[in-house]
Amino acid sequence: MKPLGRLRLGVNIDHVATVRNARGTGYPDPLRAALLAEVAGADGITAHLREDRRHIRDADIDALMAGISIPLNFECAATTEMQAIALRHRPHAVCLVPERREERTTEGGLDVAGDEARLADHVAPLREAGIRVSMFIAHDPRQIEACARIGAPVVELHTGHYCDLHEEGRFEERDAELEKLREGAALAHSLGIEVHMGHGLTYETVPPVAAIPQVMELNIGHFLIGESIFRGLSEAIEEMRRVMDAARPGLDG
Numbered sequence: 539m540k541p542l543g544r545l546r547l548g549v550n551i552d553h554v555a556t557v558r559n560a561r562g563t564g565y566p567d568p569l570r571a572a573l574l575a576e577v578a579g580a581d582g583i584t585a586h587l588r589e590d591r592r593h594i595r596d597a598d599i600d601a602l603m604a605g606i607s608i609p610l611n612f613e614c615a616a617t618t619e620m621q622a623i624a625l626r627h628r629p630h631a632v633c634l635v636p637e638r639r640e641e642r643t644t645e646g647g648l649d650v651a652g653d654e655a656r657l658a659d660h661v662a663p664l665r666e667a668g669i670r671v672s673m674f675i676a677h678d679p680r681q682i683e684a685c686a687r688i689g690a691p692v693v694e695l696h697t698g699h700y701c702d703l704h705e706e707g708r709f710e711e712r713d714a715e716l717e718k719l720r721e722g723a724a725l726a727h728s729l730g731i732e733v734h735m736g737h738g739l740t741y742e743t744v745p746p747v748a749a750i751p752q753v754m755e756l757n758i759g760h761f762l763i764g765e766s767i768f769r770g771l772s773e774a775i776e777e778m779r780r781v782m783d784a785a786r787p788g789l790d791g
């Protein structure tokens with residue numbers, strides 16, 4: 539199968555806010571990073587307003603909505619508070635993610651199959667407001683099928699475990715995990731769902747994921763913000779764009 543189209547890059551600027559908040563200063567500014575990302579070739583900006591506001595804060599979402607001209611993918615938990623914020627701002631997309639207060643980062647995907655009725659009710663007003671709703675899930679077929687049943691137009695498959703296995707040098711297990719991601723992408727696409735992927739991706743782990751033909755968008759943050767310490771944010775993003783394009787043959791441009 540040929541790739542379905544040009545792969546979009548969503549740049550997640552959460553960890554600019556992590557650095558800012560570590561010192562309680564007003565800098566570095568996530569909006570400034572987003573504007574730079576836009577010029578460097580990002581197709582969208584992703585920001586995760588965690589319930590504990592450990593990085594992105596409400597004022598950052600206000601500033602991003604007012605300041606950027608590429609789509610904002612607003613990541614949040616499926617709570618009443620976050621739904622109200624999303625409905626007030628009406629970003630291009632909302633990506634619903636699981637959250638546990640004590641986790642270091644997003645562990646696992648949203649349990650759509652186990653919370654189907656509530657999530658269907660949660661998603662409906664967002665969709666009615668014209669927001670593209672995405673569910674951040676594991677590649678589990680049960681979860682993908684549940685997303686189809688509740689009418690989610692997009693899933694973002696969690697690549698964190700695949701990336702961890704790569705970093706730990708457990709290559710056979712990594713390749714098995716990659717195969718599950720491939721199968722998940724094919725299943726979601728066959729059910730009419732647009733497929734995104736993200737979490738923990740790096741220059742090394744992106745190529746096989748970018749080569750999955752059904753994948754339309756990657757959301758990448760932590761690695762790019764880290765890499766920007768060494769080569770600057772613009773160059774870090776431009777290099778990611780090159781890596782993605784090189785792994786996506788068969789397109790005219």
Ligand SMILES: CC(=O)[C@@H](O)[C@H](O)COP(=O)(O)O
Nearest residue numbers: 552586613635642643644737
């Ligand atoms: C859902 C997800 O993967 C992102 O929100 C991203 O990883 C943000 O970083 P933290 O998980 O550190 O909040």
Ligand SMILES: NCC(=O)COP(=O)(O)O
Nearest residue numbers: 736737738757758759760
């Ligand atoms: N949804 C995943 C995301 O936005 C980026 O995750 P990471 O690259 O910061 O781990």
